[in-house]
Amino acid sequence: MDFSLSTEQKEIFDTAIKFAKNEMIPHALELDEKSQFPHEQFKKAWELGFINTCIPEEYGGVGFTALDSVTIGEALAYGCMGMNTAFMANDLALLPIAIGGSHEQKEKFLKPFTEEYRIAAFCLTEPGNGSDAAGLKTTLKESGDHYILNGEKMWITNAGEAHLFVVYCTVDPTLKHKGITAVIVEADRDGIVLGKKEDKMGHRASDTRGVRFENVKIPKENIIGNIGEGWKLAMKTLDHSRPLVASSAVGGAQRALDCAAKYSKERKQFGVEIAGHQAIQMMISNMAMKVEASRLLVQKAAWLLDQGLKNTEVASYAKAFAADACMEITTDAVQVYGGYGYSKEYPVEKLMRDAKLIQIYEGTSQIQRLVIAKEVLKKY
Amino acid sequence: MNIFVCVKQVPDTETKVKPNGDGTFIETTAIKWIMNPYDEFAVEQALQVKAANAGSTVTVVRVGGVKDTEALRTAMAMGADDAVLVEAEDNLDSYSIAKALKGAIDKTGKSADLVLCGKQGIDDDCLQVPQVLATMMNLPSVSVIVGFEQNGETVTVKREVEGGALEVYELNTPCILATNKGINTPRYASLPGIMKAKKKPMEKLSLADVGVSADDRRVVYSDFTLPPEKPAGKKFDAMDEAKQEEVVREVVGLLRTEAKVI
Numbered sequence: 001m002d003f004s005l006s007t008e009q010k011e012i013f014d015t016a017i018k019f020a021k022n023e024m025i026p027h028a029l030e031l032d033e034k035s036q037f038p039h040e041q042f043k044k045a046w047e048l049g050f051i052n053t054c055i056p057e058e059y060g061g062v063g064f065t066a067l068d069s070v071t072i073g074e075a076l077a078y079g080c081m082g083m084n085t086a087f088m089a090n091d092l093a094l095l096p097i098a099i100g101g102s103h104e105q106k107e108k109f110l111k112p113f114t115e116e117y118r119i120a121a122f123c124l125t126e127p128g129n130g131s132d133a134a135g136l137k138t139t140l141k142e143s144g145d146h147y148i149l150n151g152e153k154m155w156i157t158n159a160g161e162a163h164l165f166v167v168y169c170t171v172d173p174t175l176k177h178k179g180i181t182a183v184i185v186e187a188d189r190d191g192i193v194l195g196k197k198e199d200k201m202g203h204r205a206s207d208t209r210g211v212r213f214e215n216v217k218i219p220k221e222n223i224i225g226n227i228g229e230g231w232k233l234a235m236k237t238l239d240h241s242r243p244l245v246a247s248s249a250v251g252g253a254q255r256a257l258d259c260a261a262k263y264s265k266e267r268k269q270f271g272v273e274i275a276g277h278q279a280i281q282m283m284i285s286n287m288a289m290k291v292e293a294s295r296l297l298v299q300k301a302a303w304l305l306d307q308g309l310k311n312t313e314v315a316s317y318a319k320a321f322a323a324d325a326c327m328e329i330t331t332d333a334v335q336v337y338g339g340y341g342y343s344k345e346y347p348v349e350k351l352m353r354d355a356k357l358i359q360i361y362e363g364t365s366q367i368q369r370l371v372i373a374k375e376v377l378k379k380y
Numbered sequence: 381m382n383i384f385v386c387v388k389q390v391p392d393t394e395t396k397v398k399p400n401g402d403g404t405f406i407e408t409t410a411i412k413w414i415m416n417p418y419d420e421f422a423v424e425q426a427l428q429v430k431a432a433n434a435g436s437t438v439t440v441v442r443v444g445g446v447k448d449t450e451a452l453r454t455a456m457a458m459g460a461d462d463a464v465l466v467e468a469e470d471n472l473d474s475y476s477i478a479k480a481l482k483g484a485i486d487k488t489g490k491s492a493d494l495v496l497c498g499k500q501g502i503d504d505d506c507l508q509v510p511q512v513l514a515t516m517m518n519l520p521s522v523s524v525i526v527g528f529e530q531n532g533e534t535v536t537v538k539r540e541v542e543g544g545a546l547e548v549y550e551l552n553t554p555c556i557l558a559t560n561k562g563i564n565t566p567r568y569a570s571l572p573g574i575m576k577a578k579k580k581p582m583e584k585l586s587l588a589d590v591g592v593s594a595d596d597r598r599v600v601y602s603d604f605t606l607p608p609e610k611p612a613g614k615k616f617d618a619m620d621e622a623k624q625e626e627v628v629r630e631v632v633g634l635l636r637t638e639a640k641v642i
Binding site: 007008011012014015019047048049050063064072 | 568570572573575577578
């Protein structure tokens with residue numbers, strides 16, 4: 001049993017947290033206020049190797065482990081959960097190619113992301129289906145030597161900026177899971193219509209919108225794996241992406257704890273620092289315990305993956321626990337700040353707004369519990 | 381060019397420093413170490429000089445404890461080629477450190493064309509090592525530089541002096557330059573850089589290897605204490621008009637004699 005990160009992982013974390021503090025935090029409130037995409041930070045992060053961590057070494061990536069990725073994810077989310085959503089969405093979109101793509105697809109679609117600053121978007125959710133992912137209605141129809149894609153996707157992160165979409169669709173909705181197929185769609189194909197940018201409560205630096213595919217021509221070589229294998233691929237992708245998304249909750253929660261603990265030693269009431277009051281101490285203790293427990297779950301979910309072991313259950317523990325903890329911790333941070341916490345002059349209200357989304361996207365906290373129950377009850 | 385950068389490892393700027401048990405140094409067990417921020421400018425400048433002079437190498441040298449090699453690893457992750465660590469306690473004085481640095485540079489067998497240092501360590505703020513090292517190596521040196529330009533065998537540097545004025549110096553290489561904030565923007569260590577740094581060579585030497593003994597110590601630290609707590613502010617009542625002249629005289633007097641701000 002060894003709970004320590006390697007020397008390199010510590011250095012990776014230190015570098016990423018330095019980047020978060022110097023390059024992200026100073027711009028986070030402004031980008032949130034303006035709902036502006038963080039191109040400057042995204043590009044710098046890409047240049048330093050923080051983005052697209054799933055790309056294997058042989059296709060130009062750095063060759064990170066899942067544990068490396070969540071270490072980076074936590075640090076960047078410490079800087080801004082919203083910006084990190086934009087960063088992470090690249091990985092979410094590229095993961096299906098990295099996991100299920102052919103050698104040719106990896107060469108053609110992953111490598112360019114290591115050579116230039118490019119953005120990708122993952123398209124699963126539709127206006128009519130979120131948690132019921134297998135009920136998707138976007139269709140893929142064979143037409144001679146190619147396929148035709150039709151349908152509407154919703155809540156697509158990075159959609160307005162993407163060079164590449166990875167789209168989940170079905171060859172026959174009546175087949176349910178067995179019809180689902182993943183395809184790669186270059187953004188310059190005809191028939192891609194972007195919806196208007198959503199005006200969101202949090203994660204406002206990320207670009208979220210609907211995307212409509214109207215008779216988009218898809219060459220056969222853009223299908224990831226085989227027709228009908230999309231569901232299995234999506235499930236495998238989630239094993240990787242859930243720890244990553246959960247790491248974002250850890251970073252946000254750690255930031256909230258740091259802010260609240262520091263503030264509690266500056267603010268005086270009844271003649272003493274509020275940190276001297278047990279009511280505040282109880283909150284700080286709960287925050288610290290939950291940050292640490294979240295981090296350990298996230299690290300375990302990533303570590304299992306790196307060992308080649310099944311991590312579905314622990315990945316859901318990590319996602320649900322870290323997201324719920326982040327919501328509680330950021331809410332408590334606002335409470336520690338009192339009235340000041342409710343003001344945009346201070347950083348914690350944004351953390352609270354940002355935390356909410358982590359309980360919703362990449363499988364809601366309730367869906368995670370369904371996954372967990374299924375896995376747990378299998379054993380009895 | 382053979383470029384050497386002398387770096388120091390200092391407590392992270394967010395560290396809450398406290399004296400150790402017997403007051404001979406600070407408590408170092410729970411400290412997170414970082415590269416001295418002024419040394420980051422020196423590393424960045426060295427990497428820029430290396431990029432402009434094909435075939436150059438950058439060697440980073442540090443004297444200090446071995447428990448954590450953060451500063452040297454960071455410098456190599458930024459792009460330095462190799463590193464030399466002289467194992468020593470963290471509380472050596474400036475003279476011993478300078479002598480150890482010179483010994484370590486000599487030991488590499490390479491003649492230094494350019495030696496860069498940060499102008500001061502942010503821990504003890506002595507501002508001595510670059511100048512002592514220059515004297516020992518018998519090289520010209522300029523400290524607090526905020527501008528650097530190389531023209532073949534000579535370098536033109538700008539030095540910041542009081543009031544924001546700049547002095548301009550032209551030196552022949554080899555020379556020793558000590559960098560100040562403003563000379564450049566240090567790059568971040570990239571993640572591929574961190575992975576590559578693993579494979580770069582780090583030579584470890586003892587103080588004896590570089591010819592430094594206990595007799596070289598010029599300063600022994602004896603008493604570390606925290607600064608006294610700031611006394612409470614003084615209040616003056618000037619609401620009564622008749623008293624105002626007297627109060628103003630008193631405040632001005634105290635600002636001059638006690639606060640020493642005017």
